[in-house]
Amino acid sequence: MSTMLDVKNIEVAYGKIVAVKDVSLTVNKGEIVTLIGSNGAGKSTTLRTISGLIKPRSGEILFEGNRIDGVPGHDIVGMGICHSPEGRRIFPRMTVRENLELGAFLRNNKAEVAADFERVLTLFPRLKERVEQRAGTMSGGEQQMLAVSRALMGSPKLLLLDEPSMGLAPVLVEMIFETITKIREQGITILLIEQNANAALEVADRAYVLESGNVKMSGKATDLRKDDAVTKAYLGH
Amino acid sequence: MSNATTQKFKGTPGQIRNARIERAGAIVIGAIALVWILANIIKSPEQFAQVTVLGLRNGLLYALIALGYTLVYGIIELINFAHGDLFMLGTLFSSYFLSVWLKQQNSSPTGWAAFAACLLLVMVFGAVINVLIERLAYRRLRNAPRLAPLITAVGMSFLLNFIGLKWNGSTPRQWPTVIPSFDVHIFGVRINMVTIILFFIGVPLLLGLNFIVNKTKQGKxxxxxxxxxxxxxxxxxxxxxxxxxxxxxxGAMAGAAGLFYQQAIGTTNYNLGFQLGLIAFTSAVLGGIGNLWGAVVGALLIGLIQGLNDGLPIALGQQWSQSVVFTILIIILVFKPAGLLGKVTTEKV
Incomplete structure (x- = not known):
């Protein structure tokens, strides 16, 4: 398996506050990798750094062998990294259709975009009923589906998902995780952040446990699920 | 919670009472305005039509400037106080380009060609200056506390103001026009050539801008x-x-407005930006700031109100012009705080 994303010892700070102290991780082609950890562990900051919204203070990020740290966010999308951000961040005053079209902003092949449009609506049939509705008027779960769909519209090689299950009813959480597996089956590599560590470890191949800006543990998802420390701290049983 | 019950709920008794008072107030004010307009139409229909055309022409000028306020506010929530002064520089650029650099003092085919070239150049001029202001000053402050860019905008306004003072001198200056001076008579209403040109260029500019924002990829x-x-x-x-x-x-819209103003009114002054800028900004707020058509509607309305008040036989007259405009602004904002076309958006977070 070839390495798709290689994050090497990044340190990221907001002003004087260091959010990520020393994080290294790799994602191989075709994998689902999850970052778990409590609030403020630096998970979202790691993702925001990968997608170019923040520059790391030190360290390197390589995507398919090329350095991408320091490349502005709007150029990283074109390389094939699409990010469904924390808190969904959909465009509330635009319709579902417009949101999805914006997801494909950089793509010029109209036929391919139209095909992907149909594909995401098949993945999330709920959105199909609401294509002309303003995104801000939908329920939280529907907005989450839209955020994931919008990222998929960028035709990603690597999909970054930040807390796709946050604030959703249990039945929807299950549905979102099923969809994540389906997305992987379509050949898309996934880096997933979750507080719902149980569900995340179930779908993931490998996992990294973050704690106050450092990687505390890493390994196969199946192994981490059996690990006592992880069980105690994050799985709660 | 079912939809049926939420739709039937129209507010607490207090809210319903307030809504009724608002509606009654709006009807009373509307009725007074109607009576005033009707009285004038009956008294002197030709003068009414004449004044309406003039008011709408000024309104269109205000609209071109107001769009700059509303566009910038819409995208970075900054009130760009320097925008009125950018318009003023547009009037000076047009004056110098036509009368000094190209020496066009009167209406002739070369004068008209110079006017067309000036329209293009003054729009580029406005655009370049506005982009420079953003690049040098506002961009660095984008994540700063909101008062910092606001004060910077006030500072920029003074800076442009003083450039205008150096360029134009401290007293108003009169300039010749290159537009033919003949009038067109339609149903007894006299419309001069500048007004016609302003409508034939200004309206497509507004429509073009709307097209860019709503229909193109860049607009998206x-x-x-x-x-x-x-x-x-x-x-x-x-x-x-x-x-x-x-x-x-x-900036391009403000530049175009500069040329039209210079040709229509003929007088430039370094503090023009403050007067017209304030009116244009008021138009943007009246229509609902951030909303393109709101700015246009607000500007036409203010131009019209000013025109009617200044020119009608039964009216308060020119010295009350600003008072009337701002009284109406206050009344409208009391009833519709988000402006005429602005919407108070409720968004799920």
Missing amino acids: AMRATAQDKDAAALMGINVNKTIAFTFALG
Whole structure:
């Protein structure tokens, strides 16, 4: 398996506050990798750094062998990294259709975009009923589906998902995780952040446990699920 | 919670009472305005039509300037106080370009060609200056506390003001026009050539701008950036470029307004930006700031009210002009705080 994303010892700070102290991780082609950890562990900051919204203070990020740290966010999308951000961040005053079209902003092949449009609506049939509705008027779960769909519209090689299950009813959480597996089956590599560590470890191949800006543990998802420390701290049983 | 019950709920008794008072107030004010207009129409229909055309012409000028305020506010929530002064520089650029550099003092085919060239150049001039202002001053303050860019905008206004003072001198200056001076008579209403040209160029400019914002890819990038800059970047939108483009659009409109004003009124003054800028900004707020058509409607309305008040036989007259405009602004904002076309958006977070 070839390495798709290689994050090497990044340190990221907001002003004087260091959010990520020393994080290294790799994602191989075709994998689902999850970052778990409590609030403020630096998970979202790691993702925001990968997608170019923040520059790391030190360290390197390589995507398919090329350095991408320091490349502005709007150029990283074109390389094939699409990010469904924390808190969904959909465009509330635009319709579902417009949101999805914006997801494909950089793509010029109209036929391919139209095909992907149909594909995401098949993945999330709920959105199909609401294509002309303003995104801000939908329920939280529907907005989450839209955020994931919008990222998929960028035709990603690597999909970054930040807390796709946050604030959703249990039945929807299950549905979102099923969809994540389906997305992987379509050949898309996934880096997933979750507080719902149980569900995340179930779908993931490998996992990294973050704690106050450092990687505390890493390994196969199946192994981490059996690990006592992880069980105690994050799985709660 | 079912939809049926939420739709039937019209507010608490207090809210319902307030809504009724508002509606009654709106009807009373509307009725007074109607009576006033009807009285004038009966007294002197020709004068009424004449004044209406003049008012709408000024309104169109205000609209071109107001769009710059509303575009910039829409995308970075900044009131760009320097915008009125940019318009003023547009009037000076047009004056010098036509009368001094190209020495066009009267209406002739070369004069008209110079006018066309000036329209293009003054729009580029306005766009470039506005982009420079954004690049040098506002961009660095984008994540600063909101008062910092606001004060910077006031500072920029003074800076442009003093450039205008150096350029124009401290007293108003009169300039010749290159537009033919003959009038067109339609149903007894006299319309001069400048007004006609202003409508034939100004209206397509407004429509073109609306097309760019609502129908093009660049416009889509603008609307996305206005709603959420980080999310826009995650879509592959270059946020800095998009904001610069917005400033360029606003600047070009202010430049065009500068030329039209210079040709229609003929007088330039270094503090023109303050007077017209205030009116244009008021138009943008009246229509609902951030809303393109709102700015146009607000501007036409203010131009019309000013025109009617200044020129009708039964009216308060010119010395009350500003008072009347702002009284109406206050009344409208009391009833509709978000402006005529602005919407108070409720969004799920």
